[in-house]
Amino acid sequence: MSRREVAQRHGEVAPGPDEPVPSPGAVEQTTVTSTPASTPALPPKPSRVTATLAAVATGAVVLAATAGLNISWTELGDVPGRVVEYLLLMFADPNWEKLPRALFETWRSISMAWLGAIGCVVVSIPLGMLAASGMGPAWLRVGLRAIFAVIRAVPEVIIALVLLTVTGLTPFTGALALGIAGIGTQSKWVYEAVESAPTGATEAVRAAGGSTAEIARWAIWPAVAPVLMSFALYRCEINIRTSAVLGLVGAGGIGSMLSNYTNYREWDTVGMLLIVVVVITMVFDLISGSIRRRIMEGARVRDVDRTR
Amino acid sequence: MTIQSTTGGAAAETAAPWALSLTDVSVTYPNGTRALKNVSVHIEPGEIVSIVGLSGSGKSTLIRTINGLVPVTSGWVTAGGHDVTRARGRALRELRGHVGMIFQGFNLADRVSVLDNVLVGRFAHTPTIRTVLGLNRAADRELALRALDSVGMLEKVWTRAGALSGGQKQRVAIARALSQEPSVMLADEPVASLDPPTAHAVMNDLARTSSERGLTVLINIHLMDLARQYTQRMIGLRDGELVYDGPAAEATDADFEQIYGRPIQGRDRLGSV
Amino acid sequence: MVVALCAFTALTCWPAIGGVEIDLAGLVRNWSNGADKIAQLLRPDLTFLPRTVAPMLETLAMAVAGAAFAAIISIPLTLAAARPSNPNPLTRQLVRFCINVNRAVPDLVFATVLVAMVGVGTLPGFLTLFLFDLGVVVKLVSEAVDSADHPYLEAGTAAGGTQAQINRATVLPQSWPLFANQWLYSLELNVRISAILGIVGAGGIGRLLDERRGFFAYDDVSVIILEILVVVVVIEVISNALRRRLR
Structure with a gap:
């Protein structure tokens, strides 16, 4: 550190009420000369070969993937410029004239999402409970879980897409598709929630001679209901997004409108629609999120009450 | 590797100890708690001072006003003549660079190697860009290794901090503070999380390394026998007020009872080992 | 109610x-x-399989590249969005807001708009995945960083470190498992999403799927779906294995 720097830093330390302030860097001044001194013997550094190999392998895969994209990297230079240009076209002066139509279509998307979520939750709660260990017979559990796993592995949109082509491209079939496509994940959440529920109440009902159905109703349901409600709301949040996507492939709603106006290249309208999608999604997330927090807090409070 | 030093021996000998001074210091936390009430105390360079009191008496607050971790509500704090109360930004960081600190919970990054944890002590003396790029100067490494050597932790230099025992962690934390080449050493309940034999060993290390370097030392401690054994002067705090200031060795049980505001109990002593 | x-x-x-x-x-x-x-659909025509290999590789390339680039950019953004690593409420809330907006756009909507902007191909697909992953990783990791304990922050501050020094030397290595976990998760999601991006013209196996669906060649469609299913499961198995090793 040079003396000037020290002086500058010194200047930033406001002086005390009535005392002179020496520089905090002053002590360092004496230390800056290099004189060889004894170096403590160091244990050998552990080998990092595995980590290095893993890093090299990851790098190679990423490079290969990037090279395999067939993107002409020379054109990539214009991309930011073009994106900015389109962003200006979209958001500099969004076309609000079509807002009423957009809200109509938004309601259609929300309706699809909502009905789909209800269908999904209504089906997956009993199925998920049957698939939880200790509830249904083992063959049923294994079979159900396999079906859930398959539905989960195929992207929701593909399931919906296939269903839509079979049943026709209408908002109602869109809702149906959302309901069916969500069953895989939703049921998994249900059986995981049931399995992680405290076992005390289950044992109490069983000891009182309750059947499996009675255990489900009187021991498990009260314990997992808040969690399941929270998952149901989460399903709504997911469906809001997916319903817009289904619209893109023709099921109607805001997605269809967006897809159409993108094809017409009416960018000011596309900009308005994007704003609507983002705002609606964020507002829905906000509402759903706060309700979910309330439900979960309520559940916790009740848990505390029970232990008293 | 070479070490930067004019005096040839331990680099630390070059750091001159600082005087510390609190003038009418009060601290009120945002939740309304008055942690310190008009505390005035002056500590000479090289003094080894313990701050004794029950938990909640304001010990942690007092020690943190010295390096500005807790801003004071009113009053003055100076360290080595620098006004801590008004220091901001780079000046405050520079000042903190001269004040080593160790904590009850060790405050190490568990997934980071011992060496890198100790190099945290070089932050104030390292340009940010160097740290961000991971380019440590040889001189800084040398200081870190030396500090580790002085607490006998050199062979653990590549170990992750999380894999160490409590006593080893606190030694690494001492090394971190020493690698700052500090003028002042602050210790906030350094052995409260350790078992009695380890506590004595760590207190020994702390006292030895600090006195080798002639540092001004401030130790928060709630155990009366450790305060008597390892420190020269004792300051007693009760409910944020200074209630005792005198030589540690001469503090009687009655003095402790006055500080604690209750009769002495078994847990106020660590016990001999 | x-x-x-x-x-x-x-x-x-x-x-x-x-x-x-x-x-x-x-x-x-x-x-x-x-x-x-x-x-x-129930009678997949396996002779179609060879034609799906190239688009499937393209899909995987998009998934990996998108996840990798997002992983790199996610590091500074996450540190800016988490309270322990960025005490400045203004910049923190700004980054969080941008990420929330980003997350509110459904993946295929991104793809549709980007295809219109930069043309049909893998580039809009890659960009979509990149943006999507950025949202997932920054949001989830910054929340995890927020809820974790960071005792070393106080030590770094007490030693006179700048926030950048503290972040680089302690917060980042300490949060590495949180990052690795979400990076792998985003890769898993990418494989699912990249399979459908082609439907709106963003390259990969989805384009083939959309094409065969357009021709009502459902025996080919079912081959593609089965292949996606297998690839998704394989990537999940790999990713789970890696996740265990990284702990």
Whole structure:
């Protein structure tokens, strides 16, 4: 550190009420000369070969993937410029004239999402409970879980897409598709929630001679209901997004409108629609999120009450 | 590797100890708690001072006003003549660079190697860009290794901090503070999380390394026998007020009872080992 | 509460205001039309498999590249969005807001708009995945960083470190498992999403799927779906294995 720097830093330390302030860097001044001194013997550094190999392998895969994209990297230079240009076209002066139509279509998307979520939750709660260990017979559990796993592995949109082509491209079939496509994940959440529920109440009902159905109703349901409600709301949040996507492939709603106006290249309208999608999604997330927090807090409070 | 030093021996000998001074210091936390009430105390360079009191008496607050971790509500704090109360930004960081600190919970990054944890002590003396790029100067490494050597932790230099025992962690934390080449050493309940034999060993290390370097030392401690054994002067705090200031060795049980505001109990002593 | 929910549900079924028209008869009608399509779906034509290899590799390339680039950019953004690593509320909230906006755009909507902007191909697909992953990783990791304990922050501050020094030397290595976990998760999601991006023209196996669907070649469609299923499961198995090793 040079003396000037020290002086500058010194200047930033406001002086005390009535005392002179020496520089905090002053002590360092004496230390800056290099004189060889004894170096403590160091244990050998552990080998990092595995980590290095893993890093090299990851790098190679990423490079290969990037090279395999067939993107002409020379054109990539214009991309930011073009994106900015389109962003200006979209958001500099969004076309609000079509807002009423957009809200109509938004309601259609929300309706699809909502009905789909209800269908999904209504089906997956009993199925998920049957698939939880200790509830249904083992063959049923294994079979159900396999079906859930398959539905989960195929992207929701593909399931919906296939269903839509079979049943026709209408908002109602869109809702149906959302309901069916969500069953895989939703049921998994249900059986995981049931399995992680405290076992005390289950044992109490069983000891009182309750059947499996009675255990489900009187021991498990009260314990997992808040969690399941929270998952149901989460399903709504997911469906809001997916319903817009289904619209893109023709099921109607805001997605269809967006897809159409993108094809017409009416960018000011596309900009308005994007704003609507983002705002609606964020507002829905906000509402759903706060309700979910309330439900979960309520559940916790009740848990505390029970232990008293 | 070479070490930067004019005096040839331990680099630390070059750091001159600082005087510390609190003038009418009060601290009120945002939740309304008055942690310190008009505390005035002056500590000479090289003094080894313990701050004794029950938990909640304001010990942690007092020690943190010295390096500005807790801003004071009113009053003055100076360290080595620098006004801590008004220091901001780079000046405050520079000042903190001269004040080593160790904590009850060790405050190490568990997934980071011992060496890198100790190099945290070089932050104030390292340009940010160097740290961000991971380019440590040889001189800084040398200081870190030396500090580790002085607490006998050199062979653990590549170990992750999380894999160490409590006593080893606190030694690494001492090394971190020493690698700052500090003028002042602050210790906030350094052995409260350790078992009695380890506590004595760590207190020994702390006292030895600090006195080798002639540092001004401030130790928060709630155990009366450790305060008597390892420190020269004792300051007693009760409910944020200074209630005792005198030589540690001469503090009687009655003095402790006055500080604690209750009769002495078994847990106020660590016990001999 | 129940009344409100029922009323809301009723409103969603009211076509005049945009609600969904529940038309079971139409469904039955369509379903009988669709029965032969289902039958065709159940007889995958495996001779089609070779033609799917190149698009599938393209899909995987998009998934990996998108996840990798997002992983790199996610590091500074996450540190800016988490309270322990960025005490400045203004910049923190700004980054969080941008990430929330980003997350509110459904993946295929990104792809649709980007295809219109930069043209059909893998580039819009890659960009979509990149943006999507950025949202997932920054949001989830910054929340995890927020809720974790960071005792070393105080030590770094006490040693006179700048926030950048503290972040680089302690917060980042300490949060590495959180990052690695989400990076792998985003890779898993990418494989699912990249399979469908082609539907809107963003390259990969989805384009082939959309094309065969357009030709009503459902035996080929089912081959593609089966292949996606296998690839998704394989990537999940790999990713789970890596996750265990990284702990």
